[in-house]
Amino acid sequence: MKQKFQSGLINLNNSNFGCLISLIVLGLLLGTVGLQWVVNGFLIFIAFLIITPIIGFWIFRWWLKRNIVEDSCPVCDYTFSGFNNAQCRCPNCGELLQVHGGHFERLTPEGTIDVNAVDVSVKRIDDN
DSSP states (O other), X not given: OOOEEEOSSOEEEGGGHHHHHHHHHHHHHHHXXXXXXXXXXXXXXXXXHHHHHHHHHHHHHHHHHHHEEEEEOTTTOOEEEEETTOEEEOTTTOOEXXXXXXXXXXXXXXXXXXXXXXXXXXXXXXOO
16 A cells, blocks of 8 residues: 655655665564675665766766867868868858868868968049
């Protein structure tokens, strides 16, 4: 029979406590009989299940910090992120780029000369 305790802030259902109490009693019984290695192995397994995702999360964050580069496109100056030492396309202009040394570089076909244009202001001389 399930018993429930309800109040405004607490909702307690004790139907699952029987399983937990059974596991605790079983662990204590195995410990008193001399099968402490079974209890220790189970506790080590539970600790491994808890600690492994935490360590994996920190390793994944370290890997992301080392491999994600945020820079601007050399063609259109749009800032976006890409993986280090990989090819990607600028999401703004579609230019094919290579991430190298923490910066984006244009990928140009062999024999192409890349030129940077400079805007020069023109002064007009009026004939008087």
